[in-house]
Amino acid sequence: EPEVTQTPSHQVTQMGQEVILRCVPISNHLYFYWYRQILGQKVEFLVSFYNNEISEKSEIFDDQFSVERPDGSNFTLKIRSTKLEDSAMYFCASSGHYDNQPQHFGDGTRLSIL
């Protein structure tokens, strides 16, 4: 069964450094998302991406965050200058042609900011 893949599984970075989290969505999907889950808290929406542009973003997704689909397969989340509070599990998700289809999630990248 097709799946969403994320790399790396764990990223450790010094505060202030830039990180790029990578995702390969399911190949025929058109909607892409990033969510995060701080330890012990709910999964929170960050951003959705459709037709090569951001369709919605949360208040968490400020100027230090950006997303990109650099080619036909990858979808990336960049955090420009990381803060301690960015430590979380980051999940990529994708869904199919229509907005009434389920979102499928990857296994996540655990980001630890030191």
Place this chain on the structure above:
Amino acid sequence: KQEVTQIPAALSVPEGENLVLNCSFTDSAIYNLQWFRQDPGKGLTSLLLIQSSQREQTSGRLNASLDKSSGRSTLYIAASQPGDSATYLCAAKRREYGNKLVFGAGTILRVKS
């Protein structure tokens, strides 16, 4: 603003028992509701998706129902097994352009053998 609540926060049952997990949402204008399973340190596995026009969906031993008017969904697990032990999350989506999901905090299920 949509708020999603799940009760109970944790549940421990003996193997073979039928059980019900509850999810409530404050905004009844949902487009659909999705149930997930999360194993420790892992991603979210989609279990069932119920559209707003549907009352229930079934997959194997799982049955999810939706009552928009009361703002509730339930996940019924029949004949529970130790392998069902995980955190179960529900997430609601409004019909809006971004398609974001709003998640509950989850129910931690432990099925004892």
